[in-house]
Amino acid sequence: MPKKEQVFAGRKVSEAGKKNAGAEKPVFRKRERSAAPAERTKKWKAGELTGRETFREKSRNKGRVSAAEMRLLTGSRLDLPVVVIAILTAVFEALGLLLAAAHTRETVGMDSLAMIWVIVPLGLVSSLLLPRIMHMDALIMALTNFLCGVGIVTLCTVSPLRGNRQILFYAVSLGVMVLMTLLVTRIQRYHLLTLFLMVAGLAILVLPLIFGKWNNGAKNWVSLPVLGSFQPSELVKISVLFALAYYFSAHRTFIQMLPALLFTIACLIVLMLQRDLGTALIYYLSTLVVFYIACGNIPLTLLGAGGGVGAAILGYRMFAHVKVRVAMWKNPWSDPTGGGYQIIQALLAISSGGLFGMGLGQGTPEKIPAYYNDFIFAVICEQFGQIFGVLLLLLYVIILARAVTLINRSRRSLTMLLGYGTVAMLGIQTFMITGGVIKLIPLTGVTMPFLSYGGSSMLSCMAMIGILHGITGKQQVETKESMPGKGGNYH
Amino acid sequence: MLLLMIALFCLIVAYFCYSVYFYGGRWVANPYNPRINNQKQYVKMGSVMDRSGLVLAWSDENGQRRYHKDARIRQAVSQVVGDSGGKVSTGADTFHAQYLLGFKSSIFERLGDAITGKRQEGDSLELTISAELSRYITEHFPDGKRGAVVVMNYRTSEILAMVSLPQFDPTNLSASLADSEAGALMNRCTQGLYPPGSTFKIVTMISAIDHLPDMDNFAFECTGYYPVGHYSVTESSAHGIQDLRSAFANSCNTTFAALSQQLGYKLIGDTARQLGFNENFMFNDVIVYNSSYPADDLSPEDLAWSSIGQGRVLATPLHLTLIAATIANKGIFREPRLLHRIITAGGQERMLPFAAPDRSAVSSETAARIEADMMEVIRRGTGTRAALNNYTVAGKTGTAEVSNDKSVAAHAWFVGYIREKEAPYAVCVLVENGGSGGRVAAPLARRALQKAIDLKLN
Numbered sequence: 001m002p003k004k005e006q007v008f009a010g011r012k013v014s015e016a017g018k019k020n021a022g023a024e025k026p027v028f029r030k031r032e033r034s035a036a037p038a039e040r041t042k043k044w045k046a047g048e049l050t051g052r053e054t055f056r057e058k059s060r061n062k063g064r065v066s067a068a069e070m071r072l073l074t075g076s077r078l079d080l081p082v083v084v085i086a087i088l089t090a091v092f093e094a095l096g097l098l099l100a101a102a103h104t105r106e107t108v109g110m111d112s113l114a115m116i117w118v119i120v121p122l123g124l125v126s127s128l129l130l131p132r133i134m135h136m137d138a139l140i141m142a143l144t145n146f147l148c149g150v151g152i153v154t155l156c157t158v159s160p161l162r163g164n165r166q167i168l169f170y171a172v173s174l175g176v177m178v179l180m181t182l183l184v185t186r187i188q189r190y191h192l193l194t195l196f197l198m199v200a201g202l203a204i205l206v207l208p209l210i211f212g213k214w215n216n217g218a219k220n221w222v223s224l225p226v227l228g229s230f231q232p233s234e235l236v237k238i239s240v241l242f243a244l245a246y247y248f249s250a251h252r253t254f255i256q257m258l259p260a261l262l263f264t265i266a267c268l269i270v271l272m273l274q275r276d277l278g279t280a281l282i283y284y285l286s287t288l289v290v291f292y293i294a295c296g297n298i299p300l301t302l303l304g305a306g307g308g309v310g311a312a313i314l315g316y317r318m319f320a321h322v323k324v325r326v327a328m329w330k331n332p333w334s335d336p337t338g339g340g341y342q343i344i345q346a347l348l349a350i351s352s353g354g355l356f357g358m359g360l361g362q363g364t365p366e367k368i369p370a371y372y373n374d375f376i377f378a379v380i381c382e383q384f385g386q387i388f389g390v391l392l393l394l395l396y397v398i399i400l401a402r403a404v405t406l407i408n409r410s411r412r413s414l415t416m417l418l419g420y421g422t423v424a425m426l427g428i429q430t431f432m433i434t435g436g437v438i439k440l441i442p443l444t445g446v447t448m449p450f451l452s453y454g455g456s457s458m459l460s461c462m463a464m465i466g467i468l469h470g471i472t473g474k475q476q477v478e479t480k481e482s483m484p485g486k487g488g489n490y491h
Numbered sequence: 492m493l494l495l496m497i498a499l500f501c502l503i504v505a506y507f508c509y510s511v512y513f514y515g516g517r518w519v520a521n522p523y524n525p526r527i528n529n530q531k532q533y534v535k536m537g538s539v540m541d542r543s544g545l546v547l548a549w550s551d552e553n554g555q556r557r558y559h560k561d562a563r564i565r566q567a568v569s570q571v572v573g574d575s576g577g578k579v580s581t582g583a584d585t586f587h588a589q590y591l592l593g594f595k596s597s598i599f600e601r602l603g604d605a606i607t608g609k610r611q612e613g614d615s616l617e618l619t620i621s622a623e624l625s626r627y628i629t630e631h632f633p634d635g636k637r638g639a640v641v642v643m644n645y646r647t648s649e650i651l652a653m654v655s656l657p658q659f660d661p662t663n664l665s666a667s668l669a670d671s672e673a674g675a676l677m678n679r680c681t682q683g684l685y686p687p688g689s690t691f692k693i694v695t696m697i698s699a700i701d702h703l704p705d706m707d708n709f710a711f712e713c714t715g716y717y718p719v720g721h722y723s724v725t726e727s728s729a730h731g732i733q734d735l736r737s738a739f740a741n742s743c744n745t746t747f748a749a750l751s752q753q754l755g756y757k758l759i760g761d762t763a764r765q766l767g768f769n770e771n772f773m774f775n776d777v778i779v780y781n782s783s784y785p786a787d788d789l790s791p792e793d794l795a796w797s798s799i800g801q802g803r804v805l806a807t808p809l810h811l812t813l814i815a816a817t818i819a820n821k822g823i824f825r826e827p828r829l830l831h832r833i834i835t836a837g838g839q840e841r842m843l844p845f846a847a848p849d850r851s852a853v854s855s856e857t858a859a860r861i862e863a864d865m866m867e868v869i870r871r872g873t874g875t876r877a878a879l880n881n882y883t884v885a886g887k888t889g890t891a892e893v894s895n896d897k898s899v900a901a902h903a904w905f906v907g908y909i910r911e912k913e914a915p916y917a918v919c920v921l922v923e924n925g926g927s928g929g930r931v932a933a934p935l936a937r938r939a940l941q942k943a944i945d946l947k948l949n
Contacts, residue, residue: 363526435503440502
């Protein structure tokens, strides 16, 4: 197996890796020795063994294990909660869209009604069926589906046309997620994949500079004849994640890490030219996090952070709209009908919703500029209430925390860094936009993962969920390969 | 990583709760909130009553806002009640719209209305003010003058009257809107920032007692002027040798100018901050503009003028009432209350928002000493016209110059309270360009206090 067993570059990673290997190792070896193999095989054939034991016997005898049995092995017995979440999601979506249709009473509303037959099966299949036939984490999937459902239902009530399109985006994104899961699980030649993603990423990232138009002070959208209009900076996030994970894991010296750093810096420069500063910030912070995890080098990380602060100050000096953003963060009431309008309307919406919300379809969310994408959190707080808003944020934390525990089981630094990068990126983005909407930090125009309207955003977020699934899958496949019966080995 | 994530989440949730809890009500009531007008189409607005249950404003079946039929009462409470159009953003009709328009209704109440098909009805508010007292004060306010009067129960911290002149008639708003110079829509009690004049000597006095040594044997010879920097603080006549109490009772500017030079910006500023100057007032029930004491060390003469409440020191009448109430409460600073009861459409009482915890602004010994000094003001000082029969009044007058032009009359101030606990009323009177505080403001304060006693407001 070429490059199979990688030496961990970082202190943190290697420690975590060792701990995991150490924790799992005795479980199998010890039990293998404890009973006579021949006797156990007999028992297995007679059907007297528990699931975990069956699996072990099977793997000893045949060397082939199904995904369902693998789930038993890795201990993800989350069936009941997942089923509950999936059913709740389905009911929520069905009722929500029904209400939305009743609320709008127009043809678009009727379309939402028809869309129930698309979104509900999609959610159920992806939450309940997919994790059984392929390597996936059912909990992450179910919660992600719920978040998407909340976004779609909200959009269908406040902007039915967008809501219906969002359902299509959601369907396509689920497909992309499955592809990404398979890719991460199966692929061996990361080098080629990373190179391809980097080249393709840079290529599409510069497209808006050539074909794009200035829109809201940024030039980060592009319309292509076949593909339609999309935001390349969303998709390139995947390239960044792979580049960081690959170059930071396989190579230990700074020079060897350089390709990924150069790639990120190139991306940042292009994003700066497009004035897509919010996304640039996400790229930058994620890189910093992955860099620190990979090498554990505090001075260098601090240097990188210092560079970022310098760039931020430079950006503040250079771009007038950054100055406005910061001023409006400090005191939006200084210009309540101009620069501060958006944030004030968001705060008014959140506070008007009260603890339990004005009710679905109630209130006047459309007063907030960008209510359907960046500011959807304010709309959700207005309609569903502040408690619901906080609980939604908690769901993000649960998804990411679950992902972190799964990644910690991983024994390869590449998948580990890939996973941490993904978690960091999703977490940072969620924090940035939520913090911006509630005026905790200056507003940066990024979307709320899974909730905001937008195909590119949905696609990249689901692809990231696919990466997380794939890491689980890869780790399960590796566990299988390292089973005693299969002749694998631990390190 | 996990910890970092949870920390960020907690940060967001903590900030979210903080901002919604402390600012949420203000945001809902904001004139830029389109939801208020929107909600009016669906919800019948609740009524606003005074503390005796007298209905001051209500909505009829068509959703039209109605006001008390007696024009005198209607106008006397006009700024406190406000208008339904949101022109008076600090009025209860706008600032407490979250109750009146049912934003605070629970999900069950809303569901109940939805099932019975009844039009949702907002909560009714019983304010702590007394309409009768407000009307009386308006009637006895010097004719044609502008100004403000606040009466407060310092034991419960309830505002009993907030009268601001000129007043407007909510049934004929356009007339007041046309005359924007008069500022009738503004509540001068909470939004009017004025130089507090000699009433600020209470603050300087507290600072001196707390920070300077040997104040019992303090003596200063007032020669009628006290030179500081390039100017001098002057007095119309020389008071002669003054101890601290007589300087306070006679409101001797030169003595306090001299004290300020000993104290300096920082110490006076500390005391002022303790008493709420430069603080962002975030009271639940009323919007009060922030008072300011200049915290920068500009010049000795600026310091001298600041210490006698001139120059750049600014305060609202309500804030000065709170300072008087703080002295009356032995140094405890309390949040003022305007909501007496919140009554749901179903007739139940809703819980009032929590007030900020009381805090000790002045030590009780200092407060007792200042109280004795303030009683001296009424007994034989500048405030003799505020004296009541059967009750002991403590107070301080102020005559705040507002222009270098001597023909422009000064603002007349009086702040004080009744010492007896069975009539725990604090009062603040401001008459814009009224002249001498002792001659113009003090008699009005006495009338207001007497009326509050007569009405047995508790």
